[in-house]
Amino acid sequence: MTPPSLPRPLPAVVGNDQTGELRRRVRAFLDEERAEGRFEPRVNSWMDGWDPPFSRRLAARGFAGMTVPTRYGGAGRTFLERFVITEELLAAGAPVAAHWFADRQVAPALLASGTEEQRAELLPGIAAGELSFAIGMSEPDSGSDLASVRTRAVRRDDGNWVITGTKVWTSGAHRADRLLLLARTAPGDPAARHAGLSQFVIDLATPGVHVRPVLSMDGEHHFNEVVLDQAVVPSTSLLGVEGEGWRQVTAELGFERSGPERFMSAHQLLEEAARDARGHDRARRGSVPADLGRSLARTAALRALSMSVAAAITAGEDPRVHASYVKLLGTQHEQQLVENASLEGPALDADGLRPHVVAGLLSRPTYTLRGGSNEVLRGIIAREIGAR
Ligand SMILES: Cc1cc2nc3c(=O)[nH]c(=O)nc-3n(C[C@H](O)[C@H](O)[C@H](O)COP(=O)(O)OP(=O)(O)OC[C@H]3O[C@@H](n4cnc5c(N)ncnc54)[C@H](O)[C@@H]3O)c2cc1C
Known part of the structure; x- marks a missing residue:
């Protein structure tokens, strides 16, 4: 019997000049927003941070509807370029929920399966951050x-x-x-x-x-x-x-499961831990954040995997199975980040982190359920391996 083979690895991806420029622009936008006091960073911001004016301001800078063609009012960019924007928004804990679902999966669904009338009616509103979807x-x-x-x-x-x-x-x-x-x-x-x-x-x-x-x-x-x-x-x-709803929906789940929100829901906590360790505040207080090095390494690996899926989508490939890896491994990682942070005890008060950790602890159980539970994702991966 031939032993099952693992799915083909996706190519490694590195940024380029264009993504670097985008990153600088979105960071500048987020700095402005924070300086104006327009949002408070929060964990799980892509699910809980519903702020239509923020979504509209973001879209006005060309950072929503990134992959929507320009003839429908979008930015006409690649999924890789969209990845850069979404990871910066998540790292900042920005309130992106109002446009997230439309931008992430409805726009690609319309482009893949919609009529010209549906695209013309719905895509401009999505790209403007004005039309929200459940x-x-x-x-x-x-x-x-x-x-x-x-x-x-x-x-x-x-x-x-x-x-x-x-x-x-x-x-x-x-x-x-x-x-x-x-x-x-x-x-x-x-x-x-x-x-x-x-x-x-x-x-x-x-x-x-x-x-x-x-x-x-x-x-x-x-x-x-x-x-x-x-x-x-x-x-x-x-x-x-x-x-044909099943085929359409499962294609959509590839977009839903593969993005940086599947390992960055609690990224705020990791950023804070890393910032503190750099400033030696905690080291002075004798409390080193739990498992910091391992968490950073896991984040880097998940990011490479998730970015590779974005590159594969850009190249017109089917991301379904690799998206399941991102979702399965990423959501366990973000749960672990919350748990690690919650072990910090008194340091949380000193750093003003307690509200974020409490919010993380309350939302944590949902990470591995929403978008498909661990058991279901393992089933998808096992079937793919068995089919080869
Ligand atoms: C925060 C959050 C947001 C959500 N938002 C939306 C939304 O906007 N729209 C929407 O439609 N849905 C949404 N959901 C629902 C989500 O997709 C479902 O919760 C998820 O698909 C699991 O379905 P279920 O809750 O019915 O659990 P069930 O399917 O009843 O599963 C219960 C348990 O059984 C296990 N199980 C089920 N089948 C198998 C199997 N074949 N093999 C092994 N174990 C199995 C599961 O892993 C799970 O642990 C959201 C969920 C959450 C937590």
Whole structure:
């Protein structure tokens, strides 16, 4: 029997003059914002930092809609260039949630599967940081097993769709303009579980769409339950090909799982620990941050992997399996960063870090769940290895 081979390694990537210039520009923008007191750095800022004016200012500088072609109002840059911007925003703990989901996965989905009308209607707003999206995949009985979604979309004689079902854990749906929804458009077939699913772009203000809060354990309103009660949406809401929703969604997950937010949610804590160690403050107090060298090395390795995925997407390759590596290894790393920081004890008060660590401890359990749990990602990787 031939032993299974590991997936092909991605090429190593280094920055170039263009990415260096971009990095300088976005850092200057962030310095300005901080100097004006326009944002407070925070952990988990891509999920919890919803700040539409910030997103609009960022977009006005050309740092949102990075990979959207210029004819749709975007910056027309590569995924690698987008990577530089996103990692700087995360390192700064900037409040990027309002445009994050649209920018990260809705824009690529529209470019891959949308009609010209859909692109022309939606992409300029996304690139301007003005049109926000929530993602409607999970349901009360369908999380990891997404193929089992039960939300039904039925086409009426007039071409419009009637949608009925319940979505859950829908981040930001109470603030977003639109929902990218996965629904069943043909009855489930046990022999072909992934068939009969379709994607829709839905206006969250549509009659029959009810958004209800689900509070997190920190008391924050971040999640929602979205109930669609015979909501009627136009024929033009269908994204891509009817029945091809599974293929479209899994392609989207490649974008969702591979970015620097999968290992930088708690980066603030690492930055602070490194800054302190450089300034010898803690060394003087006799407290060296736990595991600092190893954490920095892991961050560097994850960054190389994540950047390689961005380069592969730029080259038109399919990032799905390598994206799973980033998500699996990266989210365990960011959980470990929070744990390491929480061991610092009294030094946290001296450094003003306690609120960040508390926020990290409260959001930490979600890192390895959102976007696909560890077990599911291990399954994807194992299947890929076994198939070779
Ligand atoms: C912060 C956060 C934000 C989120 N935002 C969104 C959003 O905006 N939109 C959206 O649609 N969803 C969102 N989700 C939902 C998320 O995608 C799901 O929580 C995730 O896919 C897991 O699904 P589940 O919670 O139903 O757990 P389940 O699928 O019920 O899994 C429960 C446990 O069983 C394990 N398990 C399941 N299947 C297998 C298997 N085949 N083999 C081994 N173990 C298995 C899982 O690993 C997990 O530990 C969000 C979740 C979080 C935590």
